[in-house]
Amino acid sequence: MDDMPGMEPMPSMDMSDHAGHDMGAMAQAPAALPEGEALRDLPLLANEAGRSGLFKARLTAAPATARFVEGQDTPILAYNGMSPGPLIEACEGDRVEITFANRIAGEQSTIHWHGMPVPADQDGNPMDPVAAGADRVYAFELPEGSAGSYWYHPHPHGRAAEQVYRGLAGAFIVKAKADPIPVAYGDTSLMFTDLRLAAAGSMPDTTMTDLMNGRVGDHVLVNGQKNPKLTMASGAKRRLRLYNATNARFLRLAFANAAMTLIGSDGGLLEAPVAAEEILLSPAERVELVVAFDQPGSATLTTLDYDRGWMGPGRPADAGLTLLTVDVSGAPAETMPPLPGRLRPIAPFGQPTISRRLVFTETVAMNATGMEMGFLINGKAFDMGRVDIVARAGETELWEIANQADMDHPFHVHGTQFQVIELVRDGKVAKPAYLAWKDTVNVARGETVRLVIRQEQPGARMYHCHILEHEQLGMMGIVDVRA
Ligand code: C2O
Ligand code: CU
Ligand code: CU
Numbered sequence: 001m002d003d004m005p006g007m008e009p010m011p012s013m014d015m016s017d018h019a020g021h022d023m024g025a026m027a028q029a030p031a032a033l034p035e036g037e038a039l040r041d042l043p044l045l046a047n048e049a050g051r052s053g054l055f056k057a058r059l060t061a062a063p064a065t066a067r068f069v070e071g072q073d074t075p076i077l078a079y080n081g082m083s084p085g086p087l088i089e090a091c092e093g094d095r096v097e098i099t100f101a102n103r104i105a106g107e108q109s110t111i112h113w114h115g116m117p118v119p120a121d122q123d124g125n126p127m128d129p130v131a132a133g134a135d136r137v138y139a140f141e142l143p144e145g146s147a148g149s150y151w152y153h154p155h156p157h158g159r160a161a162e163q164v165y166r167g168l169a170g171a172f173i174v175k176a177k178a179d180p181i182p183v184a185y186g187d188t189s190l191m192f193t194d195l196r197l198a199a200a201g202s203m204p205d206t207t208m209t210d211l212m213n214g215r216v217g218d219h220v221l222v223n224g225q226k227n228p229k230l231t232m233a234s235g236a237k238r239r240l241r242l243y244n245a246t247n248a249r250f251l252r253l254a255f256a257n258a259a260m261t262l263i264g265s266d267g268g269l270l271e272a273p274v275a276a277e278e279i280l281l282s283p284a285e286r287v288e289l290v291v292a293f294d295q296p297g298s299a300t301l302t303t304l305d306y307d308r309g310w311m312g313p314g315r316p317a318d319a320g321l322t323l324l325t326v327d328v329s330g331a332p333a334e335t336m337p338p339l340p341g342r343l344r345p346i347a348p349f350g351q352p353t354i355s356r357r358l359v360f361t362e363t364v365a366m367n368a369t370g371m372e373m374g375f376l377i378n379g380k381a382f383d384m385g386r387v388d389i390v391a392r393a394g395e396t397e398l399w400e401i402a403n404q405a406d407m408d409h410p411f412h413v414h415g416t417q418f419q420v421i422e423l424v425r426d427g428k429v430a431k432p433a434y435l436a437w438k439d440t441v442n443v444a445r446g447e448t449v450r451l452v453i454r455q456e457q458p459g460a461r462m463y464h465c466h467i468l469e470h471e472q473l474g475m476m477g478i479v480d481v482r483a
Helices: 015-027 160-165 208-213 468-472
Strands: 054-069 072-079 088-091 095-102 112-114 135-141 148-153 170-175 188-195 219-222 229-234 236-244 251-256 259-265 268-276 279-281 286-293 297-304 322-332 354-367 370-377 389-392 396-403 409-413 419-425 428-430 440-443 448-454 459-465 476-482
Touching: 054 088, 148 160, 148 236, 148 268, 148 286, 160 468, 170 188, 170 236, 188 322, 208 370, 208 468, 219 322, 229 236, 229 286, 236 279, 251 259, 268 286, 279 286, 354 409, 396 440, 440 448, 459 468
Parallel strands: 054 095, 088 170, 188 236, 229 322, 354 396, 389 476
Antiparallel strands: 054 072, 095 135, 112 148, 148 170, 188 219, 236 286, 251 279, 251 297, 259 268, 259 286, 297 322, 354 370, 396 448, 409 440, 409 459, 419 428, 419 448, 459 476
């Protein structure tokens, strides 16, 4: 393993040096980015198959330049020259064949299909790296019932965090054969990423604070733009898909002057719409909303304060950011069809046959050279050569995730969708208000989340905290699913 860079599981750092660097970065005001440009739709990845039932394309990861600030070129990493990467749209029942070309000099990469039910050897996990300069084909089928809003990102061992914040992430929509949401609502993807720019337009290196808390940027972008503008007629409804593709930013979101209805989670539609005042979208989570723009004027998507636990100085100001501004014109929209009261059935799982407990802890210790930290699951840091859990394909399991650490940790499992059944806080057990398919769930500090999960396909799967720096520092394990 020592041939791979950037993968010390327990970094040891000189405090004085890095604390100084952090404070220097904070004292400097972040560059101003233009706001109020028309919202760009994510460009679609063209299907080269030429026949229905197959989605075939090529994705190349390579260095590129972006222009966030007038007159400054920022070196980034991009898929097919763009960040976020192109939007992939395929249908339930389709076969997908995507050739991945890794053109990042000197670095391994992969494409991981976050949340999608793809075979373990097609899932771009860290055991399956694509060398710099190499190509590989990812091939899988999209089963019936898998319609939802997913995303793709690199997952190479020790390098995922950096490749993602440098620009590699894209959205992947699986469309339903029969979709109950009225077509008149449209379908707009909003992909959130997080950018930190130094004065000269470069992206600063990761600091000690970033490693501890996860790297949070200075600007939250939507489809690569800061606070873009969308124009809607009054009375219009819009279907929005929100993706948190940031490394570590918790987005507690509210819409001023517009009513939000939650219709979908990570793995697709809910059973029925749920009115929502606000939404907490932790790193890697997605939601689908229908937003009603009934009042002419300005409707803004803004962030509220959320304390997810922060170590050391430099807690970012997360309240009061305007992420998107919707200009609602006085001209009334055509009459919108109503949102159906039932969206689709979600079958609850049967009685689990096995239960497992995963405990998150953080360790911070001083040694001769500085501070040493660990982000652990059941007292262990990730080891690619170790199987942590052996499970059987098709068996229903109860997983209890206990967060005994000082920060929230969004828990993610590869290869399937699960259902959260209970949340325990201060000894009180609560049930979620509705059933939902999830692949990522925030486990708040001191909280225990119980979920029911079933892996249908055999192979080794990762589970980890989706603060990518924590994943890199060890908060990850392997479940080996046997046939
Ligand atoms: Cu989105 Cu293992 O990750
Ligand atoms: Cu994943
Ligand atoms: Cu974490």
